[in-house]
Amino acid sequence: MGGHILSVAIVSGSGGLVGSEASQRFAAAGYDVVGIDNDMRRLFFGADASTLWNVDRLERSIGSGYWHFSVDIRNREAVRDVFRIYGREVEVVVHAAAQPSRDWGEREPSTDFAVNALGTLNLLEATREFAPEASFIFTSTSKVYGDAPNSLPLIELDTRYDIESGNRYHAGIREDMSIDACHHGVFGASKAAADLMVQEYGRSFGLNTVCFRTGTLAGKHQSATSHHGLLSYLMRCVISGTHFTVYGYKGKQVRDLMHASDLVTAFIEYSKNPRPAEVYNIGGGRKISFSIVEAIDRVQALTGKQMNWSYLSVMRAGDAIWWIGDSSKFETHYPKWVLTRNLDMIFEEVHEMNVDRWSEAT
Template identity: 45%
Template structure:
């Protein structure tokens, strides 16, 4: 196997999907994952099941129990492997949790990314480096767009209606949450190493990334956690905006497929919004109705007037740029597909 790929956060939602995707295409996949998600969210956030599944299914997958904050270990590993592709998904991913652990959040998200980029600069400058960023780099700027209130959702008015937020949206002068700030830092580092050192880098500013391998918890993984609460008859809390806040959802498979296409046709310092777009957008109220219809179970939920600081009222991705640069890529998993896959995945656990 001449093709090698290094995947950080290889047992997480996107990391495990990317690992599987490339393993099936006969790459030698090296993972980095030390199950920090369990540190962030407790046992319910653990990714051990995904790691065991990957190790059992693929002989061409192996994992390193390394902390990306450990500069020497990262440096030594990249130097020895010199992988043909690097996909960086490891992160502290929670908007809310970051305020409780600001140093850990910043060290994992920003410093960990810097450690990887510097190793790439020294040992494999031609290796495409694909970073899972977030739409939270835009802070609450999307909330300043003109909105209209419908029966079950908030919606953009005028030009943004059905088009969504594009990459020209400002990341400045807005409230991000501390998580958003640490991810902005990593996003800008990835861009700068691309431009300054001419390294093929890519920032993927994701909407709601989801799939059956997601270890959803209250503080991260909206759709997976909502469906889990429905199946377990566990109380779900809606935070503000009348439950009409909107997100676009993209299946982890479609993210992995784009990463594969980018690795074959890399660009310098690319930035793309990636999500389900308008067609895969849904509000919390609409999501509750949909899972009740699928499962036949009534949702047990309560409402809190306290919205999350810096949270988006309405967000779905404008996919024009990513589709223009990569016309072979498109959303293959509809919202119904996503709900069914997550539902089936939870039922089988």
């Protein structure tokens, strides 16, 4: 490191979909990237979901501009030790390490809360102590709104649910929807706890904190499993002939979709001109959205294969039937940000990525 002043970006969850994209892009923007990831995704979801391959890829592609720390974010002292090395050279903290699955959260609430809520607190504290000028960027989730969107006036169409055209959220749900007094599931509650604490460190301590609440994300470098990484997992199932179960709502539940690189572009824009304690809903909006049955049609068309799937009429508690986020607050604050990948492009990229990996299983 030879004494010269570095611009450091610390990225937690650097082996994951969002963290690896952030590591690459901040490195390309001239930052030295410090990755924190202990491959806990393997513990959550099994060997297929390990993110070690992705950390190897970053080490190879970024080279000497990437330092990796296999540190557990639940370990406060170990997190402090990483921040202490780089101190005020840290200009950006991207916090993308998480237990990311709704179903897994129900299985071990204490672990879920320790990773998602306490892990976030540890990173906030280390930022406050060692890098108080840094931008602290938190990948929150639309799940902080729990099932509140289900109280909107839903209408059932042929392949998806929608909301009535006169509704104030018709263009997408804004940040003024309450996150209170609804059913979140354990995962949604631990992420909401973290989201509130991130905001609080902006308000109470003046840190440049931001929460990005996203719907579904996709991209090339995702280690998808049945519990997390819906689009990539669907693609894997159709390619490998694996059975897929659709839960509830006739498969007409809706999600908006965004490529991880468009989310990271938003991180970069924020870090150039940070505003404390901000919260943004961000995603593909109405234009880049899908229902499960529409997604099944698309993956069948792309692969030329029939999907082996069945339907279970089980409603998952705390699940929103319709999630389309309205990104207009972010677009107003950061007018240079635009979405660069449409629905076709994202599906094609996920298809390409899965075809090499899973074709042999057929």
